[in-house]
Amino acid sequence: MDPSKSDKRSGSTPASVTTPTATVDLDRRRRCGFPEVVFGQGKTVEQLREILAALVSDGGDALATRIDAEQAAGLVAAFPQGRYNRVARTFRVPARPPRPSGEGGVEGASAGWVAVISAGTSDLAVAEEARETLDWMGVRVTMIHDVGVAGPHRLPERLAEFEAADAVVVVAGMEGALPSVVGGYVACPVIGVPTSVGYGANFGGISALLSMLNSCAANVAVVNIDAGFKAAYLAGLIATRCHLPPDS
Amino acid sequence: MDPSKSDKRSGSTPASVTTPTATVDLDRRRRCGFPEVVFGQGKTVEQLREILAALVSDGGDALATRIDAEQAAGLVAAFPQGRYNRVARTFRVPARPPRPSGEGGVEGASAGWVAVISAGTSDLAVAEEARETLDWMGVRVTMIHDVGVAGPHRLPERLAEFEAADAVVVVAGMEGALPSVVGGYVACPVIGVPTSVGYGANFGGISALLSMLNSCAANVAVVNIDAGFKAAYLAGLIATRCHLPPDS
Amino acid sequence: MDPSKSDKRSGSTPASVTTPTATVDLDRRRRCGFPEVVFGQGKTVEQLREILAALVSDGGDALATRIDAEQAAGLVAAFPQGRYNRVARTFRVPARPPRPSGEGGVEGASAGWVAVISAGTSDLAVAEEARETLDWMGVRVTMIHDVGVAGPHRLPERLAEFEAADAVVVVAGMEGALPSVVGGYVACPVIGVPTSVGYGANFGGISALLSMLNSCAANVAVVNIDAGFKAAYLAGLIATRCHLPPDS
Amino acid sequence: MDPSKSDKRSGSTPASVTTPTATVDLDRRRRCGFPEVVFGQGKTVEQLREILAALVSDGGDALATRIDAEQAAGLVAAFPQGRYNRVARTFRVPARPPRPSGEGGVEGASAGWVAVISAGTSDLAVAEEARETLDWMGVRVTMIHDVGVAGPHRLPERLAEFEAADAVVVVAGMEGALPSVVGGYVACPVIGVPTSVGYGANFGGISALLSMLNSCAANVAVVNIDAGFKAAYLAGLIATRCHLPPDS
Amino acid sequence: MDPSKSDKRSGSTPASVTTPTATVDLDRRRRCGFPEVVFGQGKTVEQLREILAALVSDGGDALATRIDAEQAAGLVAAFPQGRYNRVARTFRVPARPPRPSGEGGVEGASAGWVAVISAGTSDLAVAEEARETLDWMGVRVTMIHDVGVAGPHRLPERLAEFEAADAVVVVAGMEGALPSVVGGYVACPVIGVPTSVGYGANFGGISALLSMLNSCAANVAVVNIDAGFKAAYLAGLIATRCHLPPDS
């Protein structure tokens, strides 16, 4: 049975809660397997608080991304049980009682495995956002840092650490060549995340984005610039579905 | 056992064959689960013939994409057992003996299921390239045509046909909004393919590409403009891996 | 009689007033049915004060847009009867005696009806600028928030609230797909406003702008990025003209 | 009664007809007041024939745009009662019995009035597509040609011909300045259509498109480059709605 | 005699002075008719002081552009006889003894006449930089503000003030249409200056720049965005040369 599709819109739980400025889709966990994740950029602390409160009331393990330090201060005050990751810029309010790390949103699923590979030190924030997302999904993560293509010996030396993963997230700025190289080493899907790291004719990540879109490796898909959450969510979906019981 | 990773580089088969202008990676089927697919655009008939002959000799089910009518004429003469799909612009030389349709490249795998959804009549060529690719991979395909967002009643009416697929490929030009809408209806990964269909400020598909990259649906990844093959290959990988025997 | 065209340039009122840095077009109300609206961005408080004073002296209900907090402080001091909307960034000095809300600039016109629909929480500022503009024009407004396409069930659930409006303003950032979907549900003109909300390959709203320009819905026109005022003005014009007495 | 909204999806007529490659939305006339218009670019003669036949069977007055000479030859053979406009690149199959010119799709509506103004000789094709569309909608059209802004005396000399229209379509390439100037003369909505006419840093119409988006006239909305049909459709919607009986 | 070309590189004056970081071209006044103008942006106060001191020592009337408030403070301290124009962001150190205003750099030339026309209040800074430059060149200036094309009556009402000028500088942001319209009214060269004023799809002035480049008026040339100095310098050159004695 596929837990991500069962029980859609059934039961007595309300499907959504409307705050003064937002409509929180509580049905999403039943419909898509994971609750809604809150995109923090551009929202006030007040708006964030309302939305997170609705998700927490629904019993969920709530995750918010793109939370800056100022927003975080307000959220920590409101949700003392929450945890702010300053590098990833994520804020997470665990379910009560919290599941142990590595046991995420989909009950009964044997957790999958995703590798997150980054090209340089400056890609850490995006990689960390991916790690937090996968942890929240209950997916096992392997982090591999600083293996950019201009040091071509580094990646193959670490091949054993990631070649059997269910999916790989590759985070790279500048010329964005790493996903193509990783895609040549592994058989599984690779999700490339271009980052806005760089200068000059980098155009805030366009250079890396175009590289990844034009990758000659057939197993490379792309998400938006700096979209660590989305890449991880996709990789996590793939990994989770690879390990569903056969009858699902 | 994961067939896509077993038996890597073992045995007596040569890992590659070098033609006068290309190096054909015969090891790829063993390394990645599927043999190399030939990108036809810009290659001469002579080059294509050499590469396909090498793949056929290796016992594979050979697929070439972006084959125009003139190239096809030359290939049909050289490979009478091959089949040219004029709409998809693909040329496929089946293995001998050919497997029945729907039994693709990975032996022993219970085939997965992918839906290919297109927005308008003009997106057919790209959708058809995706269909040919998935058929070659041995993955079951459901085709849903002409369900663009400006007729918003059409897609939900057909939800039952695709909501349980392992992955969905969505092909759309113009404003490229369809992947976001599909992404809201399904729990599985969605691979968006922007097409170059349109006019004016469409810029050969950039408009649709940007829409898909900026999709507010968390389960949407993107491939290059008109890249029907790549989207299908990724969706096929996901579907195949979802149905591997549990011990693999 | 069409009030928006009567009495052009007649009477003894001066057609314009020249301040040290600007020429205020007082004739505009007679020529176009509504007085000039002041675009505040880049103007000093001194310039704004002079222009608004000229409009107020002319008896009008004066509206200024793109007024930041600092400009607002100066204007509130100068026009105690004025009202600053911090979210919309508008400043409005009502006519004396003020008309009740909902009775706007065109005397004798039976007011029309416009719906303002926004995709996400972050589009609120632009939607609110549209609401203020329509209120100033004396047009009835229905606000519908947070119905982005990735939650495809939300919009049709609220169809009854807007399908009979005279015109619809749709405010959306990111992939900008909402106007196409709304355009498929309603028969009236839809004015799309791309917003600069988003990140990565969003390019300050270009992604949403291109989507809307390429909309496959025939009833969607577009205005500039974040141009809530202009979209509302156009929708308000349409709504007002739909309800003019038949002999006008 | 608003004819554009009455009788939605009622009666025994089928809501759509599915041809091998397309789904024709026959319900659209009842839902939106006008039947679907066929975008010809990229479609085969066979596809066009199937779609037009479905619309004609439904009793409609069928219009196809972007029909090149080769497509037209095939359509004229199939629909001898049809008419091809070589300049506008439109093909129209009138209803049987045909309504007299000027009595378009919405029964019982007193037709509105739209002016179509073009800047130069080279904008004629787009202006003519707009004229055909408005004629098909049953809206009265005034055509004003070759009044570009570099001959600033020309437009005001002809003001009397268009200033009382219900809406104005302005077609302009190169610097695209004409909509702003027209917008300063009229009180009604102006729909700007940038054209791809020009050379050098014109970028296939981008220059004119940006001008119109940045227009300082508040009553100017924009459609895609060369989108004569869409501009006319919007202007026709506005004009039609301005002349609906008061109780509608 | 053409004073702008006489006496080239003759005499005992040194042709250049080298400061620690710059080489000041003192020969330029003799070679081109006017001394070098200092572009202040990105230079330190120290660098500016050295360069201006060299020009002043040479006896010239020194002009610096793009001087922000902080730079200005340092320069006023160093050159008490200098004058800072806060709006134009120019700093000028007059020659000793100063020539009366309107008697500029070229001795013996009967001064020409240039009109500077701006579209909106926000274009004032660039227009003022042009005015300062022309004054420094000894050219008579007429300033005409706030005559944007969306108020199409304004410009022709003021035609008498500028139609006999030797050259016209037109400063406009947003859609940048004003130079085309002015170009239709006057027979002399028009220099268009796009400004970075605007928002949304304005791209920091690109919209106006493209409009001006694509102007259908044959007598419109263009300079860089916000380049008030360069436009004025060119217009001033033209005006000066129109009034040289016939034997020059």
Added chain:
Amino acid sequence: MDPSKSDKRSGSTPASVTTPTATVDLDRRRRCGFPEVVFGQGKTVEQLREILAALVSDGGDALATRIDAEQAAGLVAAFPQGRYNRVARTFRVPARPPRPSGEGGVEGASAGWVAVISAGTSDLAVAEEARETLDWMGVRVTMIHDVGVAGPHRLPERLAEFEAADAVVVVAGMEGALPSVVGGYVACPVIGVPTSVGYGANFGGISALLSMLNSCAANVAVVNIDAGFKAAYLAGLIATRCHLPPDS
């Protein structure tokens, strides 16, 4: 007396002639000193013939630009006295009786002098269009070919040929650096024409256009890509005005 401004709109001559698709501005010669020039691109032979006939009837010396070989064939048949310049792609119908070469449109004016400098062999077509335009204006032309900046000795060797001209037109593709260098050698206005010559990251002339807009030489203005006519017209205006009798 300034012939370019005298006798405006006076006399019994009609101000314009309307052909079926165009309005020919006959008043332009009186208003601007030179008759209208016909932009041929995108016009049919029939349209061109009507417009030229109207100009010839008015007694003018008619010039058409962007005339391809096919259009030229039709025009030569209609105007046997006309002359087609295949390189410049211009067609000119001289006045009857023709003025001798070098005595152009402005009677009584002592002709000015313009140099046309081109960077490479491939810029010849644009330079030739400029030459034809200047000849038609009655302005003396000096042509200097193939003096690109990568052969830096070439230009200064020929300085004597152009340094005393009234204005210089500089035609350059690729990096577009030549106007800056020329601008450093001459005191007069320089009009840069970027050409679409080049390949790779040239973008059809954008590279050269940006170079010229960013020129560090203060006396360089720019026209559109390949706009040889416009550059020549501006330079011709400047040259003509420099040689008007002092009392004009």
Added chain:
Amino acid sequence: MDPSKSDKRSGSTPASVTTPTATVDLDRRRRCGFPEVVFGQGKTVEQLREILAALVSDGGDALATRIDAEQAAGLVAAFPQGRYNRVARTFRVPARPPRPSGEGGVEGASAGWVAVISAGTSDLAVAEEARETLDWMGVRVTMIHDVGVAGPHRLPERLAEFEAADAVVVVAGMEGALPSVVGGYVACPVIGVPTSVGYGANFGGISALLSMLNSCAANVAVVNIDAGFKAAYLAGLIATRCHLPPDS
């Protein structure tokens, strides 16, 4: 002694020859070590013939690039001793008596060594242009084809063939990642040539160009898209200079 700088402009040979449309820089061989190379694109056969004849008369080994089949036919007729390379699109007229292959333009220099590495079959034309150029310069060339990054095992397997070269030219389209990887393996300068091979968001080579500009390898410089000649010329200069006698 550095042969590339000796004997500048000395002797009785003329420094240049002027044909009707071009100025051939005969002094270049003495000044820069190699004669001028003719860029064929956009030149007529007549122009090419004149320029090549001038170079041949000067005794040089003449090379022309970007020669299409039609131009080649004309040149082969005029220079029977010349050789056309259809893939490279080069035409070369050897000096008389011809030097044996591998003994190029610089007498007395011990030839250097350059490797030309290409990513895919479609990059062959550019790689071949580079090979022809290096051969003409008298530099030894090693060609390595089809080692794209998505087959990451290929390049290191061939490292021994190129790691000791004096310079490496890397030709790659699509994501343009190969120069970065090569740059990580070698200590010498790497010249990257982006090619226009690809589709979709490749933009005629921009994607690869941006990748190479943003390369994280410090030893990678870039030339224009498809500029095989320029890359080879630079690499050849470096290689030649590395092997000059120590006293030069």
Added chain:
Amino acid sequence: MDPSKSDKRSGSTPASVTTPTATVDLDRRRRCGFPEVVFGQGKTVEQLREILAALVSDGGDALATRIDAEQAAGLVAAFPQGRYNRVARTFRVPARPPRPSGEGGVEGASAGWVAVISAGTSDLAVAEEARETLDWMGVRVTMIHDVGVAGPHRLPERLAEFEAADAVVVVAGMEGALPSVVGGYVACPVIGVPTSVGYGANFGGISALLSMLNSCAANVAVVNIDAGFKAAYLAGLIATRCHLPPDS
């Protein structure tokens, strides 16, 4: 013997050191002739300190670029023997015992010679970064400032100072024309560095970048915008290799 390639990966020194967030490639000095240079932008002081400490421990002469004032303060505290160049934004920790200036990284090599030429005062920071890099490499540097093309007499006057260099780095913003002109004067390779200096249609250096890519001089290669380090590194590699002992 080529010191840059000898002794690869031999000996007992570890090839890399892993800090918490980075992997420092200590093998690089042996592999490429020079140790890794640290790109400071976006790194924390803590990260920089760890990486520099690893390089210093390895005995190297460590260089970091893009170090802002705040980072510098932290580094000066940690490495008292280091030197911060505020203009170049570089931080260098010399080896112990320090080699005298001009004796850089490659032992036994007779140092080469590079000229660094800049166009304007504002290009100083990038030129200075180049100078620091070359000094660190042990290459002799000649600095030539402020010789922009609009003062065309300046560069040839200083030709003797740079024409015999082994390579030239040319730093220029705005129109980026200087590398083409320099390339015409010298026979050696020229590395162009576009800078982000300028305004308006400069686009942060794109204008200069495109100019340099399109340079008609065959000996000009390009690096990224503001990439003073990379240009110097390439020029330094070339210069170093030109002076290796003949048997290397």
